[in-house]
Amino acid sequence: MASQKLQASASNQLDDMQMDMSPMIDMVFLLLIFFMVASTMITQRKDPDVVVPIAPKGQDVKTAQGRITINVYSDAVMKKKGRNTPYADVNSVELTREGITRLVEKERLANEQVGTKSILYVRGDQAAIVQHVKTVIAAAAKGGVNDVIFSGYSRKVGQ
Structure with missing residues (x-):
């Protein structure tokens, strides 16, 4: 029981x-x-003075890690802003060819220390001279970065 x-x-x-x-x-x-x-957000500042071209077959970049951004301005923006060179870093600080090489080399070394591959990200204005873009690529190659991606919209903004 x-x-x-x-x-x-x-x-x-x-x-x-x-x-x-x-x-x-x-x-x-x-x-x-x-x-x-x-956590930290990985963002890239965009210069409003650079009007990037439309690339209908363009693809979005997957990551911002290792990205070294160089802006290339048009002659009209250079005159309007009083710039001596059409090149600037991500913070809109004016650069020379040698400055691009030094910046790219410094960023590449910093990226290598954390195990990230460096990529040159060229944000060229749609009215920029192609020779200026070539100069940026050549200066970056001297700094040790040969991989290049270009900025562009896949469609008109606002559509």
Whole structure:
């Protein structure tokens, strides 16, 4: 008789036992928020003075890691802004040919230390002279970067 009462009380306890999931859900959301806040966004600043051309067959670049951005301005923007050279880095700081080589070499070495391959990202204005783009590519090659991607829209902005 005592064993029947013991079995009955034990089975009732097992039926009533449930796990409270709310602390686990709270912890998951806290971890999610922590990783969102602690992570760094990899973004590239875009110069509003560079109007990139439309490339109907263009593809979006998958990653911004290792990207070395050089802007190439048109003659009209150079005159408007009072620039001496049509070249600038991602922060719109004016560069010379030698400055491009030094910048590319410095960025390439920094990327190699973290194990990232360097890629030259040329943001050329649609009215820029092709020779200026060639100069940027040649200067980057002297800095040790031979992989080049070009900026362009796959369709007109606003469509």
